Amino acid sequence: MSEEKEHEDAIQDLMSKAIEILIFEDKLAFDKSNEDYAQMAFEELIELTKERPDLFLPHLKDMFQCIYQILDNSEFEEKTRFLAEELMVLLLLHYRDEKPVLLRTGKFISQILSRLQDIDDDPSWDGNDNFDDDSRVFVQGVKRLAQYAPAIGGQFILEKFKIMFDFNFFSEKWQSRHAVISCSIIARNCPKESINELDLLVEQPMKAVDDTHFRVRWAAINAIQEFSKNLNPDFQFQYKLLGLFYFSNDCTSGLLTPYMDEIVNKLLRCLQRGKQLLKEEALTAVGSLVSSSEDHFQVYYKTVMPHLKVIMMKAAAESNSVLLRKSIECITMVGLAVGKKMFSDDIQMVVQSLISLQESKLERGDPMRNQVLRAWGRLCKCLGQDFQPYLGVVIPHLLQSAQLESRVTSPKYTETMPVLLNISKASMEKGYVEGYQGLPFEELCFYTIPALVEALHKEPSMEIQLTILDSLEECMEMSGPTLKTEQIKRFLHIILEILITSSTLSRSRVEYEQIEKIHITAGDCLITFTEVYKASLSQFFDQLLSCMAYMRMIKMPKERRTAFRIFSDVAEKCQEEALKYCEGNLRFLFDACYERNPEVQQIVAKCIGVSAQFGGAIFKSHIKEALGGLNSIMRDPETLNPDYLPAHDAAVSALEKYTFSMMSNSMKLRFSEELIHNDNAHLSKVIAVFAEILWAGQNLASKGTVNRIIEQLGTFRAIYHPIHGHLLSSLAPSRAKILQLKLLS
Structure with a gap:
């Protein structure tokens, strides 16, 4: 055997023994009792790395797992952690981009980010993070990143694990966003020469100055202060x-x-x-x-x-x-x-x-493609009808981008879509579009509306979501029923997903205001949809009325109103068929009458009125619960509070719809029978409610409503003359007297 071969075998043997001392079956093979042997093994491996780094290639996964487990455990001696860090630096010089290294390093960085997220939401926080308290997990994360970022490399961390940072930065959890901003400590601890692309480090803290949570904003301001100190003059030059x-x-x-x-x-x-x-x-x-x-x-x-x-x-x-x-x-x-x-x-x-x-012929992924579309959009908005001469140039490009599902979610661009469609519609109807003999207006809508829907689905910013929803509603109203069944299902899925998902999120005051706007705007968008596609709504009941099933989950009044609005609109357009579909969920409707929130009471009363007017036989089996709910609204102790008047008017209107619908045409006799059965319970309830409204005068209802009630009571008296005296005797004297006076007048 040659001396060279013997030397090679000796090195391999030393390598194997050193690794066996450090790690076995994916776990550390030593503890504090034999830490001396681990230190000797690290020293040998460090020397081997300097002489023969190629020997480590097959063992990278095990070595980096061992290194990061030691660095992450403060119980090991300082010397052990120092030697592990030195070996890590040497190996990164040679194998920084190898897959096992990236995987293990990514896991280590992820563990640090998890520590940085361990921070309490304390409204009384005084601005002091107390970095001297090593018992806090957040402080441990900060110190680990400060210690090991220079060894791993600031640019390497920011570049290779950008997706990890972006994922946390766009999280709904403020602690995740705060963790990313806290990583600005890299600027203080890494030489500025080692960070070639400042955007990787600076861009997110700069955006976070406007964050909805005060802790994230505070961290962003501190980060910018660090950049000004440690990245001078590049930071000032590039970011002023x-x-x-x-x-x-x-x-x-x-x-x-x-x-x-x-x-x-x-x-x-x-x-x-x-x-x-x-x-x-x-x-x-x-x-x-x-x-x-x-x-x-x-x-x-x-x-x-x-x-x-x-x-x-x-x-x-x-x-x-x-x-x-x-x-x-x-x-x-x-x-x-x-x-x-x-x-x-x-x-x-x-x-x-x-x-x-x-x-x-810009390529699909070229940023210039979207910029050209946005520029056309601004010109369109600026010129209005004077933009007509350019439609022949713009429309083919717009359609191509829509078919490619480009993510054109600029607020200015999405605001322009309705303007562009409006001009296109007018121009095509009048034959003004020069040089363009392509798709008709309906097919233009067929492509652009789904593109807006997909943009809405992909957009994380609530502000831009609002812009897209506004544009989507305008475009849908303008286009008419041009979408295919699958496109409609996709539209409904995404709109309802936004409503339901955002309802279950915790949020700050600012976030709540944005979500409230999204609910109102998405609700408007759905109402417009039901108007445009009312002829074919029944085939989409399973999606449209699924919001009723989420009544138990949705707690904020504004968001509950959106769900009730959808129900009311669908019930009005599809009548008994819609109520039959969601009859099992009507209990939520009646229960909501007893909520002490006038906005919810108002929309619920409207829902009951619509159900009474169009619900037919389905609604008849729920008369008792419906009248009880309306009665509760009209007898609410807050009756004279101006905020509650719209709810009372809505309840009165619902009661009118109920009585008129039951007395119409051939149903007159059946209505009489229904009202007088069960000891006149239903009829007495209706008259008791009407008496309350007359007694309160225009404090509860408008003059027109009061006149309609008097007219209705006159009809009741004519039909139920034999029991009219009995019904009056069931009322409080003051109510019975006002009722008689109104009837005499």
Whole structure:
């Protein structure tokens, strides 16, 4: 055997023995009692790594599992953890991108993030995180990240595990978002030279300044302070314009006006003399400034627009896609803000640029595709009916993108969709669309509405969800019944999923306000759907009325109102067929009458009225519960409270619908029989309620309603004359007297 072979075998033998000392069957093979042997093994492996790193390739999974288990356990001696960290650094130099290394490192980072999420929601928190308290799991997470991030590599962590950070940052749990922001400690502990892409570290804390939870906002402000200290001057250079973007984005026009001259002058200097990165940020800042200042930007138009056009033309000539995309975005935002009269001289140049970009056959994943669509959208909104000449160019591109299900969820773009469809409809009806002989308007809707539905499904931002819902409702109202059955089912699934899922989430005050708006807007969208597709609603009962089954889960009054609204609308359009489908859930309807919330009582009373008017035989078996619920609303102790008057009026109206529906045409005799059976219980209840309303006068009902009640009581007296005296004697004297007086008058 050659000496070289003997040396190789000796090294392999040493390697195997060292690994056996450290790990066995996926677990550490040692404890504190034999920690000395582990330290010797690490020392041997460190020397081997320096000489023969290739020997470790088959053992990476075991080695990194062993290393991270030791680093994660504070019970081991400091020397053991130091040696494990040194071996980790050496192995990362050679095998940073190997799959076993990424998997084990990802698990280690995930464990740190879990520790960072262990933080209480304490409203009385005073801003002190008390990092000296090592017993707190959150503090342990912070210190582990601070210690090991430099060894693993700040850029490596941020780049390789970006999906993990993004997942937590967009979580509904504020603790998860707070954990991601806490990772800004990487800036303090890693050399700034090791972080090549600042966006990976800075972007999320910058956005989190507007977070709905005060702890996340506080962490974001502290993170920005850390960046200013530890990433200077790169951070200031790159993000001062981003700071201006966030500042102007959240300002009203009135707040911005005193600073406009100074801000515009500084942005112009960046546009004229800045490097590309600075120009990109300056264009973004101009767009934000324009959106917030609105027509106040008109005085700066002639100064700013020439610079924007120069950047756009130069970017197009040099095929600089990033600057071209940002300059087109900025120019069309400016045009939308100042209006078509001021923008008119520059529109044609922008249109030619957009047409040129479309003809360049942009690939599906190219960001420019969405930007072109958004730019057309802004032009459409700016020009209104004057946009007609460009429809022949825009519609094929719009349809292609809709068929590819592009994620075009920009608020400005989705707001434009109804405008574009409206212009398209008018133009196609009048034959104004030049150069386009393609799909009719109905098929244009057939593609664009599902694209908005999918955008709604994918969009995490509640603010943009609201914009999409508004546009979806307008487009559906305009389009008519153009969707196929599967598309309708998909629409209903996503709308109801938004309603039901958001109802079960915990939320802050700000989040609640947003969710309330989503519920109202989604409800409006569904009501519009039922109107447009009323001829075929019955085949979608299982989805439309599934909201009734969630009454037990939904606790917030505003959200319960949405579910009742849907029921009321479907019942009105589909009548007895709808009630038959959800008869088992009517109990929720009657129980809700006894809730001490006037908004819920109002919509529930309307639901009962609709059910009484159109429910036929199905409703008859629930008369007792329905009358009891309405009676409870009208006899509520809060009767004279102005907030409760709409609920009382709705209950009165429901009672009217009940009596009129039962007395109509051929049902008159059956109604008489039903009212007088069971010891006149139903009839006496109705008259008792009417007497209460007459006694309260216009405090409970309008003059018109009171007159209709008197007319109805006159009818009762004529039909039930033999028992009329008996019914009056069952009332309180004051009520019986007012009833007699009203009938005599």
